[in-house]
Amino acid sequence: MPRNPRALLFDLDDTLYPLRRFRLSGFAAVSRHVARFYGADERQAFKLLVAASRGPRRGKELDLLIAQFDLKLPVTELVRIVRGHDPVLRIPPATQQALRLLGRSWQLAVVTNGIPAIQAAKVRALGLDTLVDTVVYAADYGSGEGKPDREPFLEALRRLDVRPAQAIAIGDDEFADIFGATRCGLRTIQTREWRTGPRGRVSICADAVVNHISEVPAMADCILPGRLASHAA
Numbered sequence: 001m002p003r004n005p006r007a008l009l010f011d012l013d014d015t016l017y018p019l020r021r022f023r024l025s026g027f028a029a030v031s032r033h034v035a036r037f038y039g040a041d042e043r044q045a046f047k048l049l050v051a052a053s054r055g056p057r058r059g060k061e062l063d064l065l066i067a068q069f070d071l072k073l074p075v076t077e078l079v080r081i082v083r084g085h086d087p088v089l090r091i092p093p094a095t096q097q098a099l100r101l102l103g104r105s106w107q108l109a110v111v112t113n114g115i116p117a118i119q120a121a122k123v124r125a126l127g128l129d130t131l132v133d134t135v136v137y138a139a140d141y142g143s144g145e146g147k148p149d150r151e152p153f154l155e156a157l158r159r160l161d162v163r164p165a166q167a168i169a170i171g172d173d174e175f176a177d178i179f180g181a182t183r184c185g186l187r188t189i190q191t192r193e194w195r196t197g198p199r200g201r202v203s204i205c206a207d208a209v210v211n212h213i214s215e216v217p218a219m220a221d222c223i224l225p226g227r228l229a230s231h232a233a
């Protein structure tokens with residue numbers, strides 16, 4: 001019998017913190033790299049990357065930097081810097097507060113897509129390993145493609161010893177998080193704090209949609225009222 005028979009499975013990027021902070025941290029690492037090894041102006045490089053990420057060149061920032069600064073290097077070198085750098089991230093206070101509160105009456109997991117080594121660096125930088133019971137790197141399970149595969153969700157439930165009907169998945173992505181968890185028989189809450197607009201469409205499968213993580217504790221209790229909640233608080 002687990003300590004708490006209910007569980008919350010959180011997505012990471014754009015659910016517990018804004019992914020944009022990781023991109024900015026990567027841009028800073030790239031700017032330091034091209035300044036140190038290629039004589040580029042670090043501040044100008046960073047400015048260009050940030051500006052590009054806000055316009056139509058979004059996703060091609062590193063190519064643009066190489067072209068604009070006439071750098072003699074392959075883009076893969078800069079991709080390696082982004083992927084391998086130690087990210088500078090801070091957990092949003094509201095996320096920390098919500099997880100501390102939820103940890104009193106729920107078992108907590110993070111289930112995250114992406115390259116496991118990069119995701120693990122984010123988890124460490126955010127201090128999440130001390131706030132949740134377990135972290136599942138989705139690419140390590142099932143097809144290796146990550147959510148919406150069922151296996152990553154089921155792995156989290158196995159580790160926590162919780163049945164699907166007693167768990168809620170929380171995430172920003174209508175396909176990977178909400179559809180994926182629904183397929184496993186979990187209830188779902190979609191968060192829209194950081195992923196809004198066309199890329200953050202509201203899921204028709206979600207049991208609830210919230211605009212801020214501080215709304216999650218009350219919403220989760222409403223979806224799955226816990227008999228143990230009042231004793232554990």
Ligand SMILES: [Mg+2]
Nearest residue numbers: 011013014172
């Ligand atoms: Mg996400």
